[in-house]
Amino acid sequence: MLNAICALIRFFTGAQVRWNGCEPAAVQRVYYANHTSHCDCLVLLAVLPAYIRQLVRPAAAADYWNATSLRRWFSHKILHIIPIDRSKLTRANNPMQKLLGAVDEGSSLIFFPEGGRGDQTTVREFKCGLYHLSKARPNLELIPTYIDNGNRILPKGEFIPVPILCSVTFGEPIKLLPNERKDDFLNRAKLALEKCAC
Amino acid sequence: MEITHDKQLLTMLGAIFATLSSATIATLILNLRSKSEKVAALLANLNARMKSWWVMIAIFSFAILTGGTTSILLFSIVSFLALREFITLTPTRTADHRSLNWAFFVILPINYLLIAVHWYAMFAIFIPVYAFLWIPIRSALAGDSEDFLARTAKIQWGLMVCVYFVSYAPALLNLSIPGHEQHMARLLCFLVLVVQTSDIMQYVFGKIFGKRKIVPNISPNKTVEGFVGGVLSATIVGACFYWVTPFQPWQAGVMALIISLAGFGGGIVMSAIKRDRGVKDYSALIPGHGGMIDRIDSLCFAAPIFFHLTRYFFAH
Numbered sequence: 001m002l003n004a005i006c007a008l009i010r011f012f013t014g015a016q017v018r019w020n021g022c023e024p025a026a027v028q029r030v031y032y033a034n035h036t037s038h039c040d041c042l043v044l045l046a047v048l049p050a051y052i053r054q055l056v057r058p059a060a061a062a063d064y065w066n067a068t069s070l071r072r073w074f075s076h077k078i079l080h081i082i083p084i085d086r087s088k089l090t091r092a093n094n095p096m097q098k099l100l101g102a103v104d105e106g107s108s109l110i111f112f113p114e115g116g117r118g119d120q121t122t123v124r125e126f127k128c129g130l131y132h133l134s135k136a137r138p139n140l141e142l143i144p145t146y147i148d149n150g151n152r153i154l155p156k157g158e159f160i161p162v163p164i165l166c167s168v169t170f171g172e173p174i175k176l177l178p179n180e181r182k183d184d185f186l187n188r189a190k191l192a193l194e195k196c197a198c
Numbered sequence: 199m200e201i202t203h204d205k206q207l208l209t210m211l212g213a214i215f216a217t218l219s220s221a222t223i224a225t226l227i228l229n230l231r232s233k234s235e236k237v238a239a240l241l242a243n244l245n246a247r248m249k250s251w252w253v254m255i256a257i258f259s260f261a262i263l264t265g266g267t268t269s270i271l272l273f274s275i276v277s278f279l280a281l282r283e284f285i286t287l288t289p290t291r292t293a294d295h296r297s298l299n300w301a302f303f304v305i306l307p308i309n310y311l312l313i314a315v316h317w318y319a320m321f322a323i324f325i326p327v328y329a330f331l332w333i334p335i336r337s338a339l340a341g342d343s344e345d346f347l348a349r350t351a352k353i354q355w356g357l358m359v360c361v362y363f364v365s366y367a368p369a370l371l372n373l374s375i376p377g378h379e380q381h382m383a384r385l386l387c388f389l390v391l392v393v394q395t396s397d398i399m400q401y402v403f404g405k406i407f408g409k410r411k412i413v414p415n416i417s418p419n420k421t422v423e424g425f426v427g428g429v430l431s432a433t434i435v436g437a438c439f440y441w442v443t444p445f446q447p448w449q450a451g452v453m454a455l456i457i458s459l460a461g462f463g464g465g466i467v468m469s470a471i472k473r474d475r476g477v478k479d480y481s482a483l484i485p486g487h488g489g490m491i492d493r494i495d496s497l498c499f500a501a502p503i504f505f506h507l508t509r510y511f512f513a514h
Contacts, residue, residue: 014282014481155292162298163278165286165481 002078006046006053009039013153014165017047020196021172022143026051028108029141029173032130034123034193035112036151039161041079043150044110047168057082057102058110059095082109096132103137113189117156123194126186134176134185142189144171146196171196202263206442207384211259214391218255222248246486254484254493258390262383266371267314269386273368274310279490280360280498281306283480287471288352293342297333297353305329306361313369321369325362330354359468359498360491366501373505373513375444384442388450389457389504391439393496396432396458397465403427417469425462432458444512456507457500464499468492 009015033044041058048056062083065075075081082102084095102109111133113126134140149166174192176185202208225248232241261272285298305325312321334350367389371382378384404424412420436454440447468491472480480489487493 014279014483016482149286151292152286152290155295158295160299160303162285162295163282163302165282 002045002053003050005042005078006050009042009046012161012163013039013043013046014163015043015047016165016167018167018169020169022170024049024052024170026055027141028055028103028106029143030109030111030130030133031056031143031145031170032111032113032189032193033145033147034197035114035117036147037117037154037156039154040112040117040147040150041110043147043153043166044145044168045079052108055106056108056110059084059099059112061086061116063087086115096129096136099129099133100136103133103140113186123190123197126190128182128186130189131176131182131185138176138178140175141173142175143173144189144193144196145169146171146193148197169196202265202383204381204383206381207262207387210384210387210391210439210442211262214255214259218251222252243486248486250484250486262387265383266368269371269383270310270314270368273364274306276490276494277306277310277361277364278302279483280364280480280494281356283483283489283491284356284360285353287475287477287480288356290349290352291342291344293340294337294349294353296340297336300336301329301333301353301357301361305332305357309361309365310368313365313372316372318369318372321365325357329357333357363498363502364494366505367497370501370505370508373509375508375512376514378444381442385444385508388436388439388443389501390497392432392436392454392457393461393500395435396428396461397496398428399431400424400428400462403431413466416473417466420462420466429455429458429462453504453507457504460500460503461496464496467499468495 031044033040041060045053045056045058057080060075060079060081060083062085065071065081065083075083082098084098099109111130113130114124115127115129130142134142146169147166148169149164152162152164153166154161171192174189180188225244229241229245232238257272261268281302285301290298309321309324312324333353334346337346337350337353367386370386370389373382373385375382400420401424403426404419404421407423407427408419408421410422411418412422412425433451433455436457437447437451440450443450443453445453468480472478478488480491483489484493491498
């Protein structure tokens, strides 16, 4: 089902994929990407080869994806998202635990470190999630993934997509260095993502 | 779906396949004989082009042999891919999203539907009048005035060039010329043959003899030598194929000349848009050729002129 949807998306968006700095491989990775559109996650999944796609689970906002039964079904049964609560955080529903659980099961992740969707084409400041994830699992390979034109396909607040050619660029993997400070790491990760854009 | 038994059309397609086969054999020989590194890139591009030609001609032949509906369907897909490239390359704003929804999912299908139901009077004005007026209205309703005229012009241009002009090619099938009513597919085949011959021969003459550039800032590969060689070859080929058309030999030659000149114009105009946006190709859809628009830029400009000349002078 997901494979068919992805084929449709590739036809519709003519998505181009560039592996600049890493090769497609069925190994555990975190693909962290800029986020401007609901279709970002689907476009990213669509350009991954099927044997990699089946390892990947997107971390996505629980409030959005649980809002209607259709979204809930699609996100849990088709996309296999890791639902992340964005409000009313307690120790019991700490999103990091869910992410680490998925990582420990061997899943690769799709992660949008900006937190939510931006309106512009520039990459916004990262929230600290990516740092805490790396701190807890320092061996994880983080792949900067730049999605170009996603916001033109489906801008915020629209529901019918426009067929516009988009591209996904995978950059050079980065890892958290020993003793690297949070801000330094997040800046470095952001720069690596911006480098993919050109 | 019915396969045509039109002998003249089959002969014409046979001639095209024979030419393509000889060109492929020539390419293979070139591949075997060339040793130098210098021509390697050129050869790789030539090989990719030849492969793409086989695919494109196979698809086109299938459409033309199976009748009007498949031809209309084929050109509507061509329009869709071309419009997608055009809109991707020319930046619009979020406020244009609904206008773009209209362009892709309403205006484009209706334009081709009008051809399919033979409603010429409506087809001829649907995009130039109704779509032209509705697109800016919809964008204005979205309430963003920044670059308004430029944004609207981009969508309107995209619709005119990629949808309206391209659709004149399958619209040829609806023309009614006394004594030729059942054979309009030949005219579509004639148009495509002349346009592509002109393109290819301009490329070949340009590569071999090209010296004086015509508009180096816009299209660095277009030379006077290529232009003259290409237009002359296409005119001769057009005149030689007069027997598939309702034209006399000299009329077929004049038509082919006009098609080639319009095609040349289309080539430089669509190149100018590319240069302005700083890209070499519209996309990487067709290996060796670039994008869909890179392949059909000449056809966009030639099809409407050929259609109207034929309609004015020959149809009733």
